[in-house]
Amino acid sequence: MSDTGFIQKLPRALPGLALIVITMVVIRNYIEPWMTNAVVFGTKGWLIKATHLNYILLGIIMGMLYRNVLFGGKLPDVLSDGFKLSRLMIKTGIILLGSLYTLNAIVQLGSMAIFLIGGFVILTIIMVLWLGTVFGLDRSMIGVMANALSICGVSAAVATSPAVEAKASHVAYAIATILGFGIVTMFISPFIGHALGLTDLQYGAWIGTGILNSGQVLAAALAFNPNVAPGTAVSVAEIWNIMRVISIPFAVFAVTIWYWAGKAESADGKRKSLGTLLVEKFPVFVIGFMGMVFLTSMGAFGSVGLKGGPPASDTIQMLRLWMTWIFGFGLVGLGGYIDIRELRQAGGAPLKLGLIVGVTKYVLALLVVFAIKDYLVAI
């Protein structure tokens, strides 16, 4: 089940990548402009205003249609390697996203994010541990759900499972529940954000806290505002998201302690130290992102275009244009990995637990963002 390297994959990935690129080019050059100009019910652009669909959500929908409708639930082998590479595209986009921030902005946004994310991670873990016990779920299942619901969905489930001896079937149901919930929130959040008149900062802080899965945070942010620039929804949401991702090794460590404390047998070398977890579970792309922030702060790409400062340099503007395309490609690929058959099979106590905790977190995050809106600082 090992993944082969990037270079070996590349020739086999070309057909899938070509389909992804063509899809996004058609969406951005033909479908989105047509939706913007079409007159429906006597209103120009009604399709965009009513549905809040932009190239990001259209790309995800197309990816989902390819897999679940056109190809009957499974991507053909000739395309699957290209779609797999979507992970790399999104990671690359996130690293480039570092060019939106200076170190000063990161400190400002990051300190707000630590406050919100830290609080929500701890509260969510406690809630899942309690509710999971009430529902009589298996202890390892509770451990996986605790981290998956509190941090960032699939990444956290994957990182936690071996540490709490979760069975494959348990992990599968946890992932299906989390992805299903995340997909719903990804599509409804832009509606709610616009209906409530949220600013980019408020919206980014809300979804960065309330949506469970990282890819869906990115998509929901770009669906609300497709612009990639300092102060836009994606620039805020991703700082929140990165804070969550950084907390994975710590949360795995905490949940592992809880898991083994309740077991009759000893950990017997199965429980790993925090240092080992940091090495194994720390997402390397965060280092790339911080490197990009450092280079930006040093002026390597010229002016960032912060509010009140000089306009963004040509290099920065070019990077931002690239990012919109890279994210567009990556999210078509993400859509192609949403398997409706898998999600439809989610059920039972894990689904009940996931829904209760997920909805609570989603709504509570919105209320908290409203409550502290005067303290949120724009960059």
Next chain:
Amino acid sequence: MGFSNIVVAVDGSEASQEALNHAVELARQSKSALTGFFIIDGGWPNFIGNDWQSAKGARQGFLDYIREEQEQQAEAARQQFEAAAEGIAESRFSILAGDPTELMISKANAVDTDLLIVGQRIFQVSGRPSLRSLSKRLAAKATRPLMLFP
């Protein structure tokens, strides 16, 4: 009806025991060969495919962990099969790897399969959620004799 090769899916759990017992009984009665198999689910990398934020170590560690669990399950399936098939002159067991639904359909339609016997909850013990509909899809796509057990 005479059979020369009866094929049965075995997963080492109770979900495959009744189907296995019936396959053994039928093989004894018809003096046919009995072939058992287990499928290691190769769909996990794709299932977590959009997990783009995981550290490489975490992702590969998870896949290795799942693989280990499935290999243990495969060994349990082998033991379950060998215990049940004791005394049958021609019996063999194999472990396959790949997409369980595709491999099951290909087994069901193979020319040397006279009858495929399957429990409806087969491979759910270590599988992904979509395997819950495996027997339904198998019933829809099988072109040779198929026997499904609840």
